[in-house]
Amino acid sequence: MVPTDLHYTKDHEWVRVDGDRATVGITAYAAEQLGDIVFVELPDVGRSLDQFAAFGVVESVKAVSDLFAPVGGEVVETNATLTSQPELVNSDPYDGGWMVRLRLADAAQLDGLLDATAYDALIAAG
Amino acid sequence: MPYGPHTAADRARMLGALGLSSVDQLFDDIPPALRASRLDLPDPEPELELAARLSALAARNRTDLASFLGAGVYRHWSPPAVDQILLRGEWYTAYTPYQPEISQGTLQSIYEYESLLAELVDLDVVSASHYDGAAATAEAALMTCRQTRRERVLVSRGVHPHYRETLRTYFSGGLQLDEIPLVADGEAAGTTDLVALDRMLAEADPPVAGIIAAQPDFLGLLEPMPAIGALAHAAGALFVSVIEPVGLSVLAPPGAYGADIAAGEGQPLGIAPQYGGPYLGILATTDALVRQIPGRLVGLTTDLDGQRAFVMTMRAREQDIRRDKAASNICTNQALLALAASVYLATIGPHGLRDVAALGAARASELESALAAVGAPRIHSGPYLNEFAVRVPDARRTHARLLDRGILAGLVLADVEPDDSSLADGLLVCATEVTTAQEIERFADALAEILGGRPPTGVEAGAGSDRSTLAGSAR
Amino acid sequence: MSVTGTRLQPTIFERGRPGRGGGKIPHPPKDALDRIPAAARRVTPPALPEMNEADVVRHYVNLSQLNYAVDTGFYPLGSCTMKFNPKLNEWAARLPGFANLHPLAPDAAAQGTLQMLFELEGALAEISGMRAVSLQPAAGAQGELTGILMVRAYHRSRGDTARDQVLVPDSSHGTNPATASMAGYTTVTIPSAEDGGVDLDAFRAALGPRTAAVMITNPSTLGLFEARIGELLDAVHAVGALAYMDGANLNAILGRFKPGEAGFDVMHFNVHKTFSTPHGGGGPGAGPVGVGETLLPYLPEPRVLREPEGTYRLERVGERPTSIGRMRSYAGNTGVLVRAYAYIRAHGASGLREVSDDAVLAANYLKSRLAGTYDIPHDRACKHEFVASASTIKKRTGVRTLDIAKRLIDYGFHPPTIYFPLIVEEGMLIEPTETESVETLDAFADALIAIAGEAETTPDLVTGAPHTAPVRRLDEATAARHPNLRWRPVSGAETPCPD
Numbered sequence A: 001m002v003p004t005d006l007h008y009t010k011d012h013e014w015v016r017v018d019g020d021r022a023t024v025g026i027t028a029y030a031a032e033q034l035g036d037i038v039f040v041e042l043p044d045v046g047r048s049l050d051q052f053a054a055f056g057v058v059e060s061v062k063a064v065s066d067l068f069a070p071v072g073g074e075v076v077e078t079n080a081t082l083t084s085q086p087e088l089v090n091s092d093p094y095d096g097g098w099m100v101r102l103r104l105a106d107a108a109q110l111d112g113l114l115d116a117t118a119y120d121a122l123i124a125a126g
Numbered sequence B: 001m002p003y004g005p006h007t008a009a010d011r012a013r014m015l016g017a018l019g020l021s022s023v024d025q026l027f028d029d030i031p032p033a034l035r036a037s038r039l040d041l042p043d044p045e046p047e048l049e050l051a052a053r054l055s056a057l058a059a060r061n062r063t064d065l066a067s068f069l070g071a072g073v074y075r076h077w078s079p080p081a082v083d084q085i086l087l088r089g090e091w092y093t094a095y096t097p098y099q100p101e102i103s104q105g106t107l108q109s110i111y112e113y114e115s116l117l118a119e120l121v122d123l124d125v126v127s128a129s130h131y132d133g134a135a136a137t138a139e140a141a142l143m144t145c146r147q148t149r150r151e152r153v154l155v156s157r158g159v160h161p162h163y164r165e166t167l168r169t170y171f172s173g174g175l176q177l178d179e180i181p182l183v184a185d186g187e188a189a190g191t192t193d194l195v196a197l198d199r200m201l202a203e204a205d206p207p208v209a210g211i212i213a214a215q216p217d218f219l220g221l222l223e224p225m226p227a228i229g230a231l232a233h234a235a236g237a238l239f240v241s242v243i244e245p246v247g248l249s250v251l252a253p254p255g256a257y258g259a260d261i262a263a264g265e266g267q268p269l270g271i272a273p274q275y276g277g278p279y280l281g282i283l284a285t286t287d288a289l290v291r292q293i294p295g296r297l298v299g300l301t302t303d304l305d306g307q308r309a310f311v312m313t314m315r316a317r318e319q320d321i322r323r324d325k326a327a328s329n330i331c332t333n334q335a336l337l338a339l340a341a342s343v344y345l346a347t348i349g350p351h352g353l354r355d356v357a358a359l360g361a362a363r364a365s366e367l368e369s370a371l372a373a374v375g376a377p378r379i380h381s382g383p384y385l386n387e388f389a390v391r392v393p394d395a396r397r398t399h400a401r402l403l404d405r406g407i408l409a410g411l412v413l414a415d416v417e418p419d420d421s422s423l424a425d426g427l428l429v430c431a432t433e434v435t436t437a438q439e440i441e442r443f444a445d446a447l448a449e450i451l452g453g454r455p456p457t458g459v460e461a462g463a464g465s466d467r468s469t470l471a472g473s474a475r
Numbered sequence C: 001m002s003v004t005g006t007r008l009q010p011t012i013f014e015r016g017r018p019g020r021g022g023g024k025i026p027h028p029p030k031d032a033l034d035r036i037p038a039a040a041r042r043v044t045p046p047a048l049p050e051m052n053e054a055d056v057v058r059h060y061v062n063l064s065q066l067n068y069a070v071d072t073g074f075y076p077l078g079s080c081t082m083k084f085n086p087k088l089n090e091w092a093a094r095l096p097g098f099a100n101l102h103p104l105a106p107d108a109a110a111q112g113t114l115q116m117l118f119e120l121e122g123a124l125a126e127i128s129g130m131r132a133v134s135l136q137p138a139a140g141a142q143g144e145l146t147g148i149l150m151v152r153a154y155h156r157s158r159g160d161t162a163r164d165q166v167l168v169p170d171s172s173h174g175t176n177p178a179t180a181s182m183a184g185y186t187t188v189t190i191p192s193a194e195d196g197g198v199d200l201d202a203f204r205a206a207l208g209p210r211t212a213a214v215m216i217t218n219p220s221t222l223g224l225f226e227a228r229i230g231e232l233l234d235a236v237h238a239v240g241a242l243a244y245m246d247g248a249n250l251n252a253i254l255g256r257f258k259p260g261e262a263g264f265d266v267m268h269f270n271v272h273k274t275f276s277t278p279h280g281g282g283g284p285g286a287g288p289v290g291v292g293e294t295l296l297p298y299l300p301e302p303r304v305l306r307e308p309e310g311t312y313r314l315e316r317v318g319e320r321p322t323s324i325g326r327m328r329s330y331a332g333n334t335g336v337l338v339r340a341y342a343y344i345r346a347h348g349a350s351g352l353r354e355v356s357d358d359a360v361l362a363a364n365y366l367k368s369r370l371a372g373t374y375d376i377p378h379d380r381a382c383k384h385e386f387v388a389s390a391s392t393i394k395k396r397t398g399v400r401t402l403d404i405a406k407r408l409i410d411y412g413f414h415p416p417t418i419y420f421p422l423i424v425e426e427g428m429l430i431e432p433t434e435t436e437s438v439e440t441l442d443a444f445a446d447a448l449i450a451i452a453g454e455a456e457t458t459p460d461l462v463t464g465a466p467h468t469a470p471v472r473r474l475d476e477a478t479a480a481r482h483p484n485l486r487w488r489p490v491s492g493a494e495t496p497c498p499d
Helices: A028-034 A107-112 A116-124 B008-018 B023-027 B047-060 B080-086 B104-121 B133-148 B161-171 B194-202 B225-234 B287-292 B319-325 B335-373 B395-404 B437-450 B461-474 C053-064 C087-093 C111-128 C140-157 C175-182 C200-206 C229-238 C293-298 C334-370 C391-397 C401-410 C438-457 C459-463 C476-481 C489-494
Strands: A013-018 A021-026 A037-041 A054-060 A064-068 A073-078 A100-104 B152-156 B176-180 B210-215 B238-243 B261-265 B281-285 B298-302 B308-312 B387-391 B426-430 C132-134 C165-169 C186-190 C211-217 C242-247 C266-269 C289-291 C304-306 C312-314 C386-389 C427-430
Touching: A013 A107, A037 C476, A064 B319, B008 B023, B008 C334, B008 C438, B023 C334, B047 C087, B047 C111, B047 C334, B080 B335, B080 C053, B104 B281, B104 B298, B104 B308, B104 B335, B104 C053, B133 B152, B133 B161, B133 B210, B133 B238, B133 B261, B133 B281, B133 B287, B152 B161, B152 B194, B161 B176, B176 B194, B194 B225, B210 B225, B225 B238, B281 B287, B298 C476, B319 C175, B319 C186, B335 B387, B335 B426, B335 B437, B335 C053, B395 B426, B395 B437, C087 C334, C111 C132, C111 C266, C111 C289, C111 C304, C111 C312, C111 C334, C140 C175, C140 C211, C140 C242, C140 C266, C140 C289, C140 C293, C165 C175, C165 C200, C175 C186, C175 C211, C186 C200, C200 C229, C211 C229, C229 C242, C289 C293, C334 C386, C334 C427, C334 C438, C391 C438, C401 C427, C401 C438, C401 C459, C438 C459
Parallel strands: B152 B176, B152 B210, B210 B238, B238 B261, C165 C186, C165 C211, C211 C242, C242 C266
Antiparallel strands: A013 A021, A021 A100, A037 A054, A054 A064, A073 A100, B261 B281, B298 B308, B387 B426, C132 C289, C266 C289, C304 C312, C386 C427
């Protein structure tokens, strides 16, 4: 079971909302599918993202995947630790492996995302 | 087929296993309307006859000339060890080291190449090789655009004309390329015009991603690289230095004057001229730009037992994984030539490399004096390393007449820079450590004769036989 | 034994000792560099190793023995055509007349090479059914870029600037979409049909006034001939787009299919694949491009021209203003092209056709040997290569294609290309080439079958492979996370050198 306090996308990103702050990362399932994460390319602080816009790239040894914003908003912080420790995305995907914090533009966008049960069902279906 | 193993019995056995009577059946999926017309090529040629044909073709080339031609490709002594090592099948018949466990030779050799070249250019990261100096320079220009997210690059007209033409082709997909003029006269003539560059940078729209200049420049002159780099950085642009690797043993390296990227032609490092390639595109940059450098990279790591070993790394930047978002489409590179450069550097050594550069400079000084004495003075007055332009009347015809006398008198500059009137009577000539005093005398003597029978000066007795041969052939 | 060497080597930096070496170059006069201004001079000499020649030779010979190569064994790397590289060709490329010729030598001094290049252009045009060929591109990928830039120039010349898309099938080489991006185009990826071929309906739906070109590999990267190629080419041309053929797999169709005759507008050749020039540990190659009538004006410069009196020359700067320009310096990788020329002459028309016949026969034979043990996703006649998959084996045993590939090393074989094309799960792209004997093919099939058995009985043996190589599997994650791309003495302290 994935953490129940998060919202999920079909592209395997998660978002945690705290007031108007939305923290975004990728799920343990996604990290495992990609393999050893070696590099995370993140946007500049201040950039404004639409919901589902590509905001970065995650690279493993032999694969690459775009990252999509589960919700829209302005980037207020990125996880600088991932520059030196991209492995956190594998080892601690829901906490230390977070990627960006957004100023949530529209809380209603959360309604269109998956909850933990629905996301579990998605990955169980393969 | 000359190199295949299959006997009639082998083929019959394989067809039998497939339940077929003819190999034609394996091509049934080619629609009949689209099948090839007869292949109209000559019959197979046995090796003995083919060898004779190849020898005859090679003999039609004139490589017996006393050559003063450089212009980006230089004759150097390549110790026989270089080519003999390259001829080992384990090097030249392997491919890209996709399986590191059985490719440690290639992988370590590339890592060593990266390290050796990093020492020469004094930068952090060197790619495993690009096609040639021109393609490496084009990739460097594209790097500056990706890094700065700008779309305009300025290239000095002192950069090799083929490189500038290649840049134009690579930029035709939608990027802007402008040329920085050279200083027309005075002490700095023939080098990048800093005043013009400053003016071009002041036009902020569109902003400049990168500035490219060569050291030495195409005309052999030494450029004010620190000043060009400072102007680039003040404008928020990156600075690309086009280098010549042998000269780097004595000239300040790109890392010392703040270049962000170095690109250049590695041919002088032990690689034969062979009419254009295969050569070695050198591309190097700083740690800050490592994500932008295209092409393969080999890094040091360990295996499961903790043994030190080497592996291709940061592969997810490359076309086979990132596809349309890759930094470049490069796949095949010039690994064997990178090996040649490494073996050359290891064999010749740091002191030897300096001697190569210094002896070339010394021979070039002798060449300058000898040509000036017979009426072919330098066009420019600034310092040079081992290549310079001289003015001779009717340069193209003079060049052809010298060729008749067995002398390849450098490059007719009007052939490659037809629009530059200051070079209309110019020949670009160079000397290297393989240039002999006798060759210089022959050149000067022949030129003197062509330019009006002025008696050659300073010819020692030892050159007498050369002179009589020349006189004989001139009649 | 997978490779002959077993001992790793110190780096060349660790081998050097101050004071070794010398004796190669006469000492220059002391004042040789006095005329170089101090500001332009190097202050700190490069820290290159100092070695005597004997140590250099030993270093590189020992390193070479850590490599697997065509000269040491079977190298069925799909899509790469690792055929035997004839020794005559190495001899020819080193003839002084070829090797020592300066690329800017006057045409009068270069007649032998220019004739060779001219004849090679003609031979490649005949083989491909194209109108003309340029030998300038340095490699296949540069040939692709050359071709797509010509496509761009063609559309622009007609004022047709709305075309901003290049269509590629999802089975394509990564170079195709990467090339399209470099040329300023957007890539549209078209899924393959169930049978592995192009999905004609999907292509038709994507084709339109925005399509500049379609890039097709034929035979495809699955080793299958595109049976619907005629319809596809018609559809491409019907919307005013052009058809590019990636010639990577030309080794399958020599004398059987000429892309130019079939209607392709432009293609590249990989001479290091089809025409046996050696792969060199990653290169060099050469990537000539052939064009039909439509793109003839746009070929890169300079072309090699034959004058009426029988002499040859290079085009002069600006002689053909419609050209897309230069792709690189000088004429091309001439030293590689000499080898291709020799190869084509040695084979002649009949020999080239036999090359493809034998390459295709060998691939089909090997496929038949593996069917039943491995999945064959597209089980019909293949061309010069085929895809096998360990998908079923993985489901049953957990052993992956990667493991099987590594285990092949213990059996003395180079693994095939794995996980390409991307559309086949647990795929292995196997290309035996025409120069491998039936005994070798059988031994390789036996090894793969034996490994499939090991996956059932002793899976650890397979997942822990290779066991006989000089190194075991490598830590690629750390290599990428914390790249060490350049020797520095301190890094040696952390990972002590062998010996």
